Amino acid sequence: MDARLFRYLFENTPNAVIMSGCIWDKGLQEQLRFVYTCEMNHNPVEQCHSNGDGSMLYNGSPIHMFIMGSFSLEDVKRLIYTVRHDIVDMVITPYVAPVQRFYLIQSVLAYRIEDPDIIEFIRSPYLYLKKANVKQFYFIYGNGKGFQKTEMEMYPGIYFEFQDAEILDIIEEMEGYRIPVMKAGHIINNRMLFQFGYFGTDLYRIRHFLFHYAKSMRIEKFDNRQIKKMMLAYRKAFSDCGMETLTMFCSPTEIIATQTDCVLNTIVIDKEDFCHADIEQDNGRCTVKCMLYNDYDVCHCHRTEHAELRVGILLLGNIHLSKHIQELRNHYQMVSPQIRAITLPNCGNMFNWDFSLTDMNVKKNAIFWICPLRSQMQSQVFTEIKAKNARYRIIVLNEEYGCCFNGFLTEKAE
Numbered sequence: 001m002d003a004r005l006f007r008y009l010f011e012n013t014p015n016a017v018i019m020s021g022c023i024w025d026k027g028l029q030e031q032l033r034f035v036y037t038c039e040m041n042h043n044p045v046e047q048c049h050s051n052g053d054g055s056m057l058y059n060g061s062p063i064h065m066f067i068m069g070s071f072s073l074e075d076v077k078r079l080i081y082t083v084r085h086d087i088v089d090m091v092i093t094p095y096v097a098p099v100q101r102f103y104l105i106q107s108v109l110a111y112r113i114e115d116p117d118i119i120e121f122i123r124s125p126y127l128y129l130k131k132a133n134v135k136q137f138y139f140i141y142g143n144g145k146g147f148q149k150t151e152m153e154m155y156p157g158i159y160f161e162f163q164d165a166e167i168l169d170i171i172e173e174m175e176g177y178r179i180p181v182m183k184a185g186h187i188i189n190n191r192m193l194f195q196f197g198y199f200g201t202d203l204y205r206i207r208h209f210l211f212h213y214a215k216s217m218r219i220e221k222f223d224n225r226q227i228k229k230m231m232l233a234y235r236k237a238f239s240d241c242g243m244e245t246l247t248m249f250c251s252p253t254e255i256i257a258t259q260t261d262c263v264l265n266t267i268v269i270d271k272e273d274f275c276h277a278d279i280e281q282d283n284g285r286c287t288v289k290c291m292l293y294n295d296y297d298v299c300h301c302h303r304t305e306h307a308e309l310r311v312g313i314l315l316l317g318n319i320h321l322s323k324h325i326q327e328l329r330n331h332y333q334m335v336s337p338q339i340r341a342i343t344l345p346n347c348g349n350m351f352n353w354d355f356s357l358t359d360m361n362v363k364k365n366a367i368f369w370i371c372p373l374r375s376q377m378q379s380q381v382f383t384e385i386k387a388k389n390a391r392y393r394i395i396v397l398n399e400e401y402g403c404c405f406n407g408f409l410t411e412k413a414e
Contacts, residue, residue: 038069
């Protein structure tokens with residue numbers, strides 16, 4: 001029988017969305033492991049910083065894809081830790097302009113972080129990854145054409161488009177060297193779909209700011225005082241500090257209910273559970289144990305003819321929904337019937353929220369809204385979600401509790 005197990009594991013954290021996921025083809029004995037990390041970094045009022053080492057939930061197992069949902073200090077620390085301790089095949093990160101990275105360097109200096117790799121990566125991510133032990137890496141700016149479920153686009157491969165020449169020229173002008181930046185697209189690997197979306201600051205705006213600021217000052221007097229002045233002007237021009245975010249949708253590619261049976265379990269995990277995302281490590285026994293010994297939500301409801309299985313996760317990073325809600329809907333329109341769980345952007349901060357996101361045609365399916373517990377500003381967001389649909393469920397992550405979505409796919413009997 002063609003049995004495939006999948007798992008999405010969210011770490012216990014009050015400040016970030018960190019998901020370790022995998023899909024294991026039991027027949028072929030092939031596993032795909034991936035990590036998505038996105039720290040809260042768009043709050044204009046408060047900034048957060050932790051003293052963690054950036055460790056993930058794989059315990060040294062090779063990671064096929066590491067995705068940075070944001071270019072924050074904590075996400076950089078997690079990437080550096082992973083590159084040092086694990087085998088990383090691919091890194092996908094949003095492209096961040098030098099002035100934005102320079103702004104982040106100020107946080108490194110403020111927290112007196114002396115790790116040379118962290119400083120080197122922030123100063124020049126491309127050059128750092130080029131010499132690091134990473135087989136492939138992609139810098140993403142802008143979105144390519146929308147994903148379509150054609151036979152050609154469902155064939156295994158990496159479907160990123162090259163960025164326009166004019167944008168590449170702007171990047172070369174700012175960096176001093178050419179960087180092969182791509183547009184967000186999708187990846188098909190081990191019968192798993194990963195669709196990415198880029199939402200952030202327009203590089204034309206950044207170039208316009210730098211040009212006019214440079215004209216207004218005298219270069220020969222560019223000292224620490226001028227640097228601080230420029231940072232204040234930059235923060236005033238870009239109230240969200242101009243940082244970017246990568247969103248990601250991931251789901252198995254077997255999505256037609258007439259062809260595939262699927263069960264998905266949702267459980268709360270404690271720190272003491274020592275849960276992990278490496279299915280192959282325990283030969284799938286962790287999933288079976290959850291079914292037998294834990295209280296869990298079972299999402300079956302896949303018997304409807306021609307229905308698509310809701311087994312996908314949409315990770316929204318720190319997207320500003322008020323600015324990008326329509327673009328987001330258009331970008332993920334093709335996969336929206338597959339969404340089982342959504343992470344709230346920027347830990348549910350009202351600054352990033354848009355109520356229209358709750359307009360989903362879910363019928364009898366439960367939809368899970370995942371959010372790290374951060375501040376009282378979330379209460380209005382939670383109320384709006386629950387008031388919209390009784391089938392919506394909120395999962396709050398904190399330092400004690402995380403959550404795990406796990407399940408399996410099998411071919412339907414003839």
